Structure formats: structure tokens, C-alpha cells
Amino acid sequence: MARFMGTETEYGISTPEDPYLSQIITSTHAVVAFAAVNTGARTRWDFENEAPLKDTRGFDLRRYRTVPVVDPNAMGVANVVIDNGARFYVDHAHPEYASPECDNAWDAMIWDAAGDVVMNQAVADVAELTQQGISILDKHDPCPPLKIYKNNVDGKGASYGSHENYQYSRKTDFEVMSQGLIPFFVTRQVIIGAGRIGLGEAGDTPGFQISQRADYFYQELSLETTLNRGIINTRDEPHANAVHFRRMHTIIGDANMSQTANFLKLGMTKLVMDAIEKGVDFSDLKLSTPVEDLRTISRDLSLNVKIKLVDGRELSALEILGIYRERVSATDEVDEKVIALWGEVLDLLAEDPLKTAHLLDWTAKWSLIKSYLDRGADISDPKLALIDLQYSDIDPAKSLYHALVRKGRMKTLVSQEEIDFAAKNPPKNSRAYFRGRVVSRFGESITAVSWQTMVLNLGEASAKISLSEVDGMNREVAGDLVENAETVAELVAGLSEHGVHVEGIRTQHNLQGEINKPHLH
Template structure:
């Protein structure tokens, strides 16, 4: 599939604390305060926005944002960054209300995967695949890539191993490529929480079920760096295209994917031996390099920048030279930052100050988040122009079905017309209104949608409704 639609679902950590750091509101109460403008606008905590993205409150009081369908991975990064800013605005408004009410309380939204109590939440990647392909064959080749991809796209973090039986104390804290790896329990499964898999097989295509299937990858870290987020999708897309091509592929199936993913996370050299299913061993670096070399054979000119960035990331691990990566890739930015702070304070990586720094790195508040501060100092990447990110807050991608959904939501909100939309369906809520189904994710024009837009404009209020207060 040369042209593929994808999307990213991000669950945000939510905490509301007093000035002294103690908890001010329980997550449920903080979530209600955060979503107050959303409910006022859409009479629900589950809404689709003008940019065709979905914003909602997930199980466990996790605010979640699902980007619109994108067929350009930089468009997806822009949509993802727009989601951060929409939620940051909601948090700022909630904090203003709490302050006006005299409460010593401040809401923080954290774009990470693991909180201080060890609870995990997700950053799920979605890729359109052809229903006619052999989906059961796909994990055999994709899993080794996903297990080792963290040496390029991991968010980085610190873990402390549990003490062995009879041992006193725990192992020293160590920096890892991905803390998410310790929360994976199966290679492939239809579950998402109880036995969290690398690939989720729940069959929800959000499109024509006779033509499409949705590949749901839930192993990825929530990434702050635009470079890291782009690489997550661009490299995986290239590997999927290679698998779909029918050509001979690297045989790199691992003996135990879950054991391997934990080993890869802890080996910052990328050279730890990983047992293969067919005997022998490989390494994380070798798996990634084999796939990079393989996809290079068919990548076109427009994808050369992705290949070069992928290679630079692998060279970083191979040589130990962090010069480039420490300003571009999340794990390397955090490794340098944590090491500098630990050395300056004379503490080890297991110190609570480092844990607080990790959380602050993922705080999406543009005024308080550490990543945003690093960007202002030129120590973290900002590849997308501000205008592109701001436009993505209210404008859907124009080359996918999202364009139609965005038009309908925008027109309905501007003219005060009640409506209901989801990933595949558009309709008004008036009696007798018929739903319009858009099952092809690549559809950008449809006469039925044109007629629906005309009906909205004719039935709407003379004075357009106010725009969303948070986008």
C-alpha cells in the first residue's frame, strides 16, 4: 500500500496538585473540571472537533486525543501537536477557574506512558492495511522491528529492577530506551489493558470492512519530539510496505518477543544478543539496520530524508556519539538532561528529583513543561512551523476522509445545528435525518456531503454560533 492512512491516539496523564505538591483533586474531579467547556459545547465528554480529531475522556479519567486520518506523516505530527495545544488550553482555563474559586489547585497534563505510581497508559498507532493481505503473517515480520524500534523512537526513562529473592535492596536505577517496554505482556492479542500486547488484533477497521483492516500498534511511547513522532510512523509505514510487497524479507523472528523487548530497553549499546526463533542470535542494531537496508531498495526520492534520519539514529547507538540525537530524539534528549542534573546535584538516577524531572519533561503546559523550555533554548527540535501547528487545531487534513468530517463539524458549529459524527458516519440529529456513511478513508469529495453542508447552512441560525472556546 503506497498511500496509507494513519492516526495516533494519545492518553494523557492527569494530576491536580496544591502548591506544596500534595493532591488537590481526585482524577475524576479534575477530569470533570478539565472537560467542562467540552461538555458545554457538545453536551458530552466525547466530541469530534473542527480539525476532524476526536477528543474524549477515556476509562480511568484519562483525557485522550485521537488525530484525524492522515496520509502524510508530517500532517499527523502537526495534528498531534495541535492536540497537545488544545488540551493545554483546556488545562489553563480549568486552572483559571480553580484560582478564581479560591482553590489551591493546579491541573497538569502529562504526555507520557507511566506515572509515578507505575500506572501505564497508551500512545496507540493506527495504520490502514489491505483486508486482502495475510494479516496473520504480518506479525512474524513486524514484531522484531517493533521490539527493537525503541532504540530510535523510545521516549527514554529510568527504571529500577526489583531485588532478587533474598537480596537486600534493589538494583541501581538505570536509564532505558523505553519504560513502556516493561508494560508489554504479549506479542499479539485482542486485549489492550489486562495483558497488554505489542500488536492489538481487535478488528475495528473504521472503514469498509471488505477492503480494509486497521493495524493497531500499542507498544509505542508518547513522544514529545516531532522527529521521534515522525519516525514512529514513517519507518513503520516503510516496513509495512515491504511486508505487503510479497518480496523476500529478513527472517528475524525472535524466540521470545517480551523477554527481548525488556532486554533491548536496558541495553543502550544495542548489541545485547537476542535469541532468534530459528536458532542463533541477533541484536537490536542488526534488526533495525537490516530493515533500513531492505526498505532503502524501494523507497522513493521523497523518503530519502526519513532513511537518512533513521540511519543517524542507528549510528548514534552504534557509536555512542549523542551529539545529534541529544537535540532530536526523546530518549537521547532525556538521557543528557537527566545525567547533567544528577551530576550537578550529586545524586543517582533513582533520586526523586529525576523522577519529577521526567514528569516535567512531558508536561504539555507551554509555560511550565521542560520540553517546551528546551525547545525555546534550541536544545530540542521544532521542525514544524508555528502556522502549520496552529492551523491543525481547527483545520482537518485535506487529502483524506477527515476533510469531509471537518467541514461538517465546522459548518454545524458555526450555524448552531445539532449533529452527530464518528469516524465513518455524518448526520444531523433532526427527526428523519439519514446518516451518510464514508467508508473509504481516501474520499475527499462526496455529493451527499455537499448536500448536507447546504442543508446545515440553510437551517442554521442567522448569527453563527461562537467558535470552540479551546481551539
């Protein structure tokens, strides 16, 4: 079975000319401006299949509360599905890019990086409209220039997520899956950490650490994503055929600028999940205090600290990751690339962590900061915190990460042309192909859309198309249907003729109540 995966990145956003302007307003400006300039239509999100409060452990908190109806045009609810099949929307006080579904880690890395292109385009669109004196939000002034950061902390005690999603079989025992992943999630930060100035949630203790997110987790398992976070998120919301699949909603990773770190984050996790589903036993790696170990490892820049296992052994993060690598196996060329790169990075980290400064985010950032410390700067100097922030700036002209790339000091795996292509085109091997191409060709006829559905406006009525199979409606299956249809009605007729499930035609009035349901994150 292909391991379909994708990412969700909540970007940091600021307005330097008006630092007190609400981030909910600025995020809404970004999404609505992008929609106005690039799509011509905003797409409502179909919340019918959303279940963010359903827990894999067998309970559903939704039945204990009354869910209000939210106006989809309200401030902070802006949403657009774009040509590459991704979702670009406002989540709390952040612009969020949820990438399209990919069937391998290499593609998932590329379509994740495409989110930076989308965000930069949104910044440019806001600037263009503001220059023309245009505000696309009622009762609000034009938006001042935006700055967007691919990071996870605001420096004031709050953290926002960079989530990963992996489809897996519902037949797989959740306890086995979660316990097999916890030691891996605790230790993989030495490869995928983004690096951070400041210790503690507020960052008020001077120091540098490996992970941006390590200080924000409090338990092993939790349904929460904003408070009392768990190393394993227990949300049971598969965004697919719920009879056959679950989704491992992973909230513990950092947002990566490095293509190597991002590729390994996705590829290593995929391989470990593959191994667990094949019956490989990782129970001997169970940690005694995993939540405490998250912070311990994040603060050890030498990578020499040993953490205690339940069986009494003490192993370093590198040793534990080495054991995981020994037990996984490749099924294709992408897996082989992951295993080879995984081994290369572990060897370099063992020699000297800074030997990976051309590959990984945290060591690249630490190398920059350490050069100032070696010249006498103090770790509490605000200028060093600025280096931390500027590294994650997604503007190629301002970003320290992109400066390292231009100077040949940071290795990339794919070209900017490939990333630009992914920002405008969907992957071909999943339902994201159908979603993206229909958005591109018939965007103004889409009433609502979700990962599993698409509602098309046929004039006096609407048709709802089921997209529950993640590997269905890909280019091979739906390419000719989408590309050859001249009208949306012709597309719906063609889908029905080819056996695609299209629900009974319903009036716009009846449909309206279904698509105004809120998203509880």
C-alpha cells in the same frame, strides 16, 4: 494505496492543589470545558460500528457478554469532535486525543502534535471557568488547576497508551504481517523510546531505561490493551470498509515530545508495512524471546546488547533496524525523508547514543539526568524522577522539552504555527476534512458522530451519513458541498444529489437507542 494513519494519546493528568481528586472527574472537566468554550456543543459518539472485542484471529468476545447501556452524559463519558476532525474525550481516567486520519507520516506527526495544543487550551478553559466560579459539572465544585503530561506511566505501577493506527488490506495475511512487525516493534524503541526513570512496572528498582512501555507487555499477540498486553494487538476494528481493510492498532509505542522521534515512529512503521504488503520477507528476523527482548533492549543504554534470533544469529537492535531499512523502499518524498533520517539516526546511535540528544526523547532525557549523575547525584534521587516528569509537561513555560527547543538543543521539523493551524483545521486528503468542517460550521446540528458516520439533526428527523471510505469526503470531493451550504438541510440535500450515501430519515426517538451504546476499550 495510501497508508492512512493516526494516533491516540492518553495524557497524564493531575491537580497539584488537590492531588487526591479523581482523574475521571478532572478529565471530564477538561473535555467539557473545552467543548463549552470552543464548540458550543458536545457531540455524542455513535457506537454502532464499534467492535473493540472482535479479534483478527477469528473470534468476537462481545457475543459472550451482555453489554450495558451507558448514559452518554455520565461522568467519564464526555466526548467532543473538534474542528480539525479529531476526537477529544475521556478514556478511563485520562483525557484522550485521537488525531484525524492522515495519508502520510509527516502530516500524522503534525496532527499528533496538535493534540498538545488542544490539551493546553482545555487547561486554560478550565482555569478561566474556575476563576469565574463556574463548574460545568453538576454537583461538582469548580476544577482546580490542571497539569497535563505526554507520558505513559504514573509512577505507581500503571501505564496508559500512546497508540498508532495504520490501515492495511484485508487481503494481507495477518500472520505474515504480525510476524514481520514483531522484531521491528521490539527494536524500534531505541529510536522512538521516551526514556524513563525506574525499572519494573512500579518503577521501584532504581535505574534509567529507554522505553516507558517495555515493562508492560507479556505476550506476542493479545486483544487486551490494559492487561496482558501483546506486542501485536489483535483487535479487528477497521473504522473503515471492513470488506477491504483492517487497522493495525499499535499499542507498543511511547508518547513522543520529539518531532523527529514521532515522525520516524510513524514513517518507519508505514514503510515496513508497505514492504510486507509488497511481499518482502522478514521471517529471517524472527526473535527467540521477543517479550524478554523488549526489556533487555530497554535497559541497555549502550545499545550493544545482542538478542538471539530463531536461526541462531545474535544481532543488536541497531543491526536489526538496519536490515529493515535496507529492505524498505520509498514511494514518495515523505518516504525518502523517513529513510534518510532513519539512516542518520542509526549512524549517530552507533557512534554514541548521546549524539542523538538533539533528536530523540530518550537520549535528550538521559543527557539531562546523566549530567546530574556525573556531579554525584544518585539515580534513586527523587529530583531525577522529577526531571523525567517535567520533560513531558506539555506547558511550554514549564516543560523541559520546550526549554531544550528554545535553547536550540532539540531540533524541530515544523514550526509552532503549523501545529497551531493543525489544531483548528482538518487534513485535506481524508474524510477528516468533511468531519472537521461540518463540526466547525454546523456543530450544534450534529447529534452523533464516529469515524465512519455522522448523524445530523434536521429538526423532526435525522439523517445518517456514511463515511466508511477513509479517502472519501476529502476536500477535493466535499469541499464545495460543505463550504457552500448555508444550512444543514441544504448540506444533506447536496450530499444526496452528489451520490453520497445518506441513510433513510429517522426520528430522534428511534435514533436515541443507537447512539447510547458503550465503548469498551
